[in-house]
Amino acid sequence: MKFSRIAAAVTTAALAPAVLIASPAFADGPGAPDAGHQPATTTPDQSVPDQAEEDRKTILAIIAHPMASEYMKEAGHKAIADGPQAMRKFIEVDQHKIRLDDYRIAISRLTADAGPGLKEGINKLLSGKHDIDMLRHFYEVTQYELRDDDNRVEISRLIGTGGPAVKEAGKKALKGTPADRAQFLKTGRFLAQASDDRVELSRIDESWDGPILSEAIGKLLNGSPTPAELRHFLEVTQYELRDQDNRVAIAKIIDGGGPELVKAGRAALAGTAADRTEFLKTGQHEARAKDQAAKDKAAKDKPTPGKDGQDQGNGSGTGSGAAATGNTATTAQGHTGAPLATTGAGDGTTLIAGGAGTALVAGAGLLLAARMRRAGAQR
Template sequence: MKFTRISTVVASAAIAPAVLFASPAHAADARQTAVTAPDAGSKTPAQQAEDDRLELLRLMASKDAGPGFKEAASKALDAGPAAVREFLEVGQYEARLQDDRVRVAQITSVGGPSVKAAGRKALETGTPEAIKEFLEVGQFTARNIDNQVLVSKIIDAGGPGVREAGKKALKGTPEDIQEFLDKGQHEARITDNRVLAAQIVSVGGPAVKAAGRKALEGTPEDVQEFLDKGQYEARKKDEADAAAKDKAAKDKDKGGKDKGEKGEDKKGGGEKDGDKPEPDASKEAGEGTGTATGKNGGTRTTESGSDPAATSGGTPLASTGAGSALPWAAGGTAVALAAGTGLLVAARRRRSSEG
């Protein structure tokens, strides 16, 4: 018991000096703080007003100051130091929120489907947090979705080069997709257009070839104009030229045929007008006549191959036509009759002289 009491007394004696000396030190620090605080806020009202004015001017010049903020700040400056102080403490945040709402509406109006949906949702929520989240994060996420959809559409409608570049962009970052939309697709399309124009030239007519080669020697805009309009105008010219040549060839062929037909008609007309040469009379007389003995001992001529009754000894039929050989046949008959009569007379005289 004695040792315990002694230990307690010793411990108390050891701690007492520390407690007694520490208290004055803490009090001194408190006094020093109280003295320093008045020094920090020792600006005069005029100095404070000037500092507030300069701070407001600095905020107005910052890049994130919107139209609403600047307008409200200008009104505060005109109203005096109290209005400036009130704007710095409260009004600036309300003005910034109003500017942010305007920015959200502007972004939504020109954005794609996803951006529009996200922007409308933020405006309907209306809180500063929702508006800030859309401006800092939401709009970019939604825009990337819209960009992916747009790249897919471009790929579907593009040529080989555009399709390849677009697929590569979709596998990359949002920045890669934006770069394709801003630049890559146009470079790839220029290459595709030149290839397509060369293909059209290779199978086109003279006018198409000339127009296509001229476009390929020019700018990308010239090539695009050829693909959009020039090739069709040149093709119409080629078709018109081909039709004109075909018509000229047909007219030429028709003219030759008409000339030949006119020559044949002229030749045929001469024969009809009596220009056909008459057959050889002697040949016809030798080939077409013959003699036959009549009942009275006389002779008659027959036209071979034309009077079956004459060759068979029957009664000859009357001729009903006036051929060219008829006069010669009649003459031959007369000669034959005369000759027969002469022979008969000579025979009778010979008999008389003998008797």
């Protein structure tokens, strides 16, 4: 009996520490965590660190996208630096707001090189209600469809105004793919235009008489000009050289010309290139006509020899023929140049003068005869 009591006491003493440690009374002792905040199990929970790492990788992929703007990249890096909650907010909220603005900006920039159809599509989209999916589809799909429509219209216009080479290449592009049409407008049209420009320059050389322009065309075609150089020559240089040839031609025309021709030619040389072209086309002929008219008028006003002229040639110093020869005064022959006065007495004056002369001669003869008789008597 005593032995059994002793055995029970020993057993109780051995189990007491374990029971006390596991009992609620011990758990609620000083320093114990509240209910619901028990210490973690011996195996740690890795869910939070794993989610943060996944969010970080997601943000890095977002900001590496070609469509990511500088603002998107800046916001993403800031979220990573601010920790898990900031990264989760960026992924769920911020990135979508920023992406919406990025697409709006990117689509607006398309108008810089857009045709009429694409510009109209952009204005219609941005002025109406839209979401991120609509913006993304427009940027990735619709813009290219509208660009191709505009390219078709532009190629058709070039075919209508271009030369043979441009027409042929343009029609081929219209039958091809959108990429073919884009390539034609980017480079093909210029290569085709260069072929047409060479033909046009050869035609100009054959039809132009001026040496300056012809020499420049020959030098250009014998070289290795680029399509841009050929186009610039046709659109700019040829007109500068034409004007130089025109100046030389005008200088030759007015050299030794009549007054009106010289006057009109000098005015053209002092004017514009258009003035010089107009002078060579019509102005020189109008000026020549004026000079010829002046010559004809001068010839018509000049008197022709008549009967009066013939009488004057027979020695008569009076009459209309003598007066028509110019501002020459009629004077009596043998006198000092003073004209005889006309008194209206006709030839009476001349007769009286003649009678007086005869009387003087007769008196002198009688005086000489008397002297001779006296001399004979004295002998």
